[in-house]
Amino acid sequence: MAEGNDTGSSGPSFRSNVAVSKLIGTCPTVTVSLGGVELECLLDTGSMVTTITESFFASNFKEKLNSCHWLELHAANGVDIPYVGYLEADVEVLGKVVLGRCVLVVRDPPNHLPQPKVPGILGMNVIRECYNELFQQHGPSLFELPFVTGDASPWFNAFQHCQRAQVEGDSPKIGMVRVRGRRPVCIPAGTVKIVPTTCPQGRFGPLESGLFEPLTSMRSIPAGVVIAPAMVAVHRGTAYIPVLNVGTTDAVLHPRIPVGMLSPADIVSLPEGVTEVVGSPNEQVRATISSQMVIESTQPSPLDGLDLSALPPNEQDKVRCLLRQYSSVFSTSEGDLGCTNLISHEIPLLDNAPVRQRFRRIPPSEYEAVKAHIRQLLDSQVIRESSSPYASPIVIVKKKDGTIRLCVDYRQLNSRTRRDAFPLPRIEESLDALSGAKWFSTIDLASGYNQVPVAEHDRMKTAFCTPFGLFEFNRMPFGLCNAPSTFQRLMERMFGSQHCQSLLLYLDDVVVYSSSIDDHLERLGAVLSRLQQEGLKVKLSKCEFFKKEVKYLGHVISADGVSTDPDKITAVAGWPRPNTTTELRSFLGFASYYRRFVKGFAKMAGPLHQLIAEVQRAQGRSKRQFLAASWTGDCEKSFNDLKATLVSAPVLAYANFSLPFILEIDASFNGLGAVLSQEHEGKVRPIAYASRGLRPTERNMSNYSSMKLEFLALKWAMTEKFRDYLLGQRCTVWTDNNPLSHLETAKLGATEQRWAAQLASFDFTIRYRSGRTNGNADALSRWPASETLEQCLPGTAVPPVLQRPVPPNSVLQVTQAAISAFPSHSAEELMALQQADEVLGTFLTFWRNQRRPDRTDRANLSPQVLELCRQWDRLQEMNGVLYRHTQRSDGGEDLYQLLLPACLKEEVLQQLHHGHGHQGLER
Missing domain, CATH: 3.30.420.10 (Ribonuclease H-like superfamily/Ribonuclease H)
Incomplete structure (x- = not known):
């Protein structure tokens, strides 16, 4: 836009107002309503987009902007126009509401440059829709309406431009042809199927026939599907398009996806020998296709190898169709990573002094592998070369398959980072939400951390040094102390409303669950759609779909309940006896993770915990030596019992809150x-x-x-x-x-x-x-x-x-009948047990010889034996078993008390406790 300025000294005649008016004209502006907010806009048929300024958006709208990083905006002279995102809102123009238009929010010019007179530009994405609405209502008489033909109305020229663009354009196409219906259309391999589609109406009324041309870019069409140009009959907005599947697997077309364009055409006559055939919408034709007919060879899809054996065959087709619809979500290689713009990772430091360390030596045999790994990270844009003052060393870790993983030692950086306290879910609470679930799917993101960008101003802090140079991360690396919090926050933003309702979230592990197949299809589709929307990718080889039993965070979950993961537990069976407190703590930490499956875990692990406490109090002796010397039989039994119990741990039930x-x-x-x-x-x-x-x-x-x-x-x-x-x-x-x-x-x-x-x-x-x-x-x-x-x-x-069912009002009564607290043993067994007892056996040597111990004997006897000697006259042997004769205080019948061997005391106490209403220790 040009502006005149005639201030200053007098000049030639072209500086007069008349001359200025010949050079500079006024721009046409209109008043529109954007999302309920009125504003003045420049009416610009030369602009393909509608825009508003960033300052106007900030002062009038509170919505969050959507991003479209794939769109580049250029002025007429080729200069890039910066923008911050787009707003989707309804636009009201000339009394007509144009629904769901996208309006770009452009940055304000710097203060030293001229500022725009109006905050918005109304572009062709709104003008054309407004013209189409009015033309369908008024037809050619549109150009005779007062609000179009008025002297001050800028709409006449704008609508004429729209009409010329349609009549004189390069293509007389009417509009997009889309798959009709609400359900996916499945096309079996090697067949042609007649697919119903919705067609747009012509400018002068509905079409009866038209020329269908497939889209040149077929991103929404599955691999192996061929759609050819065709002359189609249109009846009430519906045309039937023949679609050929040349692949070896079934293909799916989803509702509302575009398949081509329709142009107006009339059938003048059919060529000789050609007869029109009208097919039914459900018609399916088996076709024999030679290799010469296929122009592009289609590679087998990884989705074809999925194990869906738990599902009936007809349901398997639906699942494969759903997964093909979101095939772009699945990573095709190790370097094929997504990147979200929903969140970025920041590294707030406690001070600004850079962390700088030397790189650590790498074995020369690993040079090539490290170089190749760095090249891959560079190609994937996970890292970039750096000139940062920060530098952390790398550590090379070998995987099981022989490949390497590059890890960065960020301990010094983490020690100076302000911690993010965003909570991770509690596993026990998450598992409680699975009550009633019968179908499970697990989704694992491909290098999930590497799909989250690092904030631009913090990327230099992630720099790491190698023998081959200094690099820094564009994406969030492993090893940063706040990385788990950032990633969990991302997952909560994406799926927070569904957490513990239809899925479980724990960092990059997602479990979708449901009680029926149809619900599961819907929930899984919603998750994949959101991942696609946010630009994240999933590693297919680590995913499982429609399983009745899946592994999740070291557990196995199923409709029956939750149990331990056998792959994790089998390692316990061969766990060697710990030699240090660190090893012992490691074992107890592992076992404690599964304590919810072990009845009496604390009692079972008690000797080991007590041993750790004793080792910590040990002085003047190495803890390793003290641990070895203090490892008792109880410790060994505790260690072995824990291993055996964990290996055979049972399945626990989910809480059902609809039941008492x-x-x-x-x-x-x-x-x-x-x-x-x-x-x-x-x-x-x-x-x-x-x-x-x-x-x-x-x-x-x-x-x-x-x-x-x-x-x-x-x-x-x-x-x-x-x-x-x-x-x-x-x-x-x-x-x-x-x-x-x-x-x-x-x-x-x-x-x-x-x-x-x-x-x-x-x-x-x-x-x-x-x-x-x-x-x-x-x-x-x-x-x-x-x-x-x-x-x-x-x-x-x-x-x-x-x-067994118990009547709700039944209460068991305590009776006064005598209850035998003694286990059933024969007289011979009791006699042998008394003889083998340390105290009773010693006393019986004197009793059987009918010789009371003298003073010399008493000096070597225990207090318990001496007490029995003092009761010599009250003792009586019956059937070889020794008893004590007692008299009841109430004058009742005399009693004979068995002298109980020590090995039977615990058993008798339990029987007394069970049979006498839980008496206390003293009683």
């Missing part, structure tokens, strides 16, 4: 235990185990009775450990403490009243059963664990009583 829960609780003076379960399809399956030790104040029997401890276990399990499961859900609580089952009518102290208030928001019913049938929670409560060993372990076993 079952909570088993138990408490002892060693700790608290709880098991959360549900009944799935008539079978009770465990979901989670929990246990913790008692705090010092809780171990005080004067403060905590057995009932109060059981109440504590209920409060802890329900309000702390399993709160997320049980809040708002129906739950049945099973306890072996009968007084707790009458909680509603019990007299409570101040502490118990506070606990009851916390439980008031939960919907639960307490039921009683004896300890014999409450073995799951009871075993957890007996762990000799300190309060620091509090654990939450999903469980495995289910008590037999839970596998």
Whole structure:
């Protein structure tokens, strides 16, 4: 745009206003509404695009700009016009609304240059659509309307330009022809299929026939599909196009994809010998195709080799069609990477002093491999040459296949980087979302980090030095401390609304899940579409589609539940005994990752944890020597039991929040235990185990009775450990403490009243059963664990009583009948066990000889044997078994107590506990 300036001294006549008006004319401007915002625009039929200035966009719109880096914008003189993105909005012109027009947002000129008089330019992408709308409504009389022919209206010339472009253009094409319908059209290999398409209307009404010409660029058409020019009949906007599949696999055309252009044409006469054939829309013709007919040989697609054996044959075709539609999402080679513009990685430092280190020596035998790897990264634009003041050394790591991986040691840079606290998902919470899922697909991005750009101002900080020069990363490298947070943030922006609803996200691992095949097709298509939209690529060889069982983060997930990954666990079977605390910690760390599959994990691993604590306290001796000397039989048993249990770990159930829960609780003076379960399809399956030790104040029997401890276990399990499961859900609580089952009518102290208030928001019913049938929670409560060993372990076993339906109102009653606490052993077995016992065996040598020990003998006897000697007169032998004669305090019948061998004490105590309502230790 030119502007006159006639200030200054008087000049020749051409400086007069008349002369200026002959040189410079006014530009036609119109008022339009863009997304509800009115603005003045220059009406420019010479512009292919519509634009607004960046300052106008910033002050009137809050939408996020879309990017289109593939579009280059040039002025008439060839100068590049910078722009920041585009806005998609409706444009209202002359009372007509043009839907969904893309408006480019161009940068404002520098302050020292003339600023535009109006903030926008209305280009042909809007003018032509407005003309088409008005011409369809008014026809040729459009040019007689007042708002077009008025003296001040700039529209007359603009619409005349549109008419000339259509009538006198190089091609009389009417518009695009697209596949009709809402479902994909599958074309089997080696066949011709008649495909229905939608055709645009002509300027002067609907067409009856036209010349169809396929697009020259067939990006939307699958490989092997041939569409030839044809004369087609058009009926109510529909034409049938013959489509040939010369490939060896089925091909799919998706709804609304463009396949060609339609031009107006009339059939004057058919050549001699040619007869018109009208095919039905579903007609399919088997064709024999010779190799000479195929111009381009088609390579087999990697998608053809996918294992979809879990699906019926007809469903396999649908899946392959879907994957072919998004074939551009799949990486074709190691260097074929995408790049998103949704996020960029930044490296905020605590100070500005550059990190600079020397490169490390590389074996000469690896020179060529390193050079080739760097060339590949350069060709893929992952790195570029650098002149940065920063320099970090590289480390060469060999993969299993013999190739190398180039890693950069960013430890010094990371130590000076401000950390990003963006959270990663909790695996346990993610797995809980899989309830009801039957179909799974896993998607793994191809070098996911390398598809995220590094912010331009931070790229110099990623520089790394090699013997061959200094380079820096354009894309986010591995090894940066904030890289996981950036990548997780990217995935949350893309799929956050679907996380734990239709898919699971953990960095570059994506699992799509559903309960039906149709839902899975829809969800998988949505994920692939979003990946394509954001420019990301997937490594097909690491993906699995439509599986009933997949591996995810060291687990195997299926419709049955979650279990350990056999590939990870088999390595445990041959794990050698640790020689250092580092090795021991490594083993325990690995085992702890799978603790949710091991009932009683803390008890099983207790000796190993205790050993680590003892080693840390060791002084004056090397820790390696102390570990070897302190490795006891209990440690060896713990180590071997953990390995054996992990190898045979069971499958855990998913929580189903449409079903009620079952909570088993138990408490002892060693700790608290709880098991959360549900009944799935008539079978009770465990979901989670929990246990913790008692705090010092809780171990005080004067403060905590057995009932109060059981109440504590209920409060802890329900309000702390399993709160997320049980809040708002129906739950049945099973306890072996009968007084707790009458909680509603019990007299409570101040502490118990506070606990009851916390439980008031939960919907639960307490039921009683004896300890014999409450073995799951009871075993957890007996762990000799300190309060620091509090654990939450999903469980495995289910008590037999839970596998039978229990009437909802049934309460088991405690009887006063005597219950035998002694296991069934014959007199001969008991006699042998007493003789083999250390204490009883020593005493029996005197008893059988009917000789009481003298003073010399007593000096060498243990206190336990001496106590038996003091009770000599109360002892009696029956059938070779030694008993103690006692009298009941209530005057009842005399009793004979078996002198119990030490090996039977634990068994008898368990029987007493199970049969007598969970008595405390003292009783």
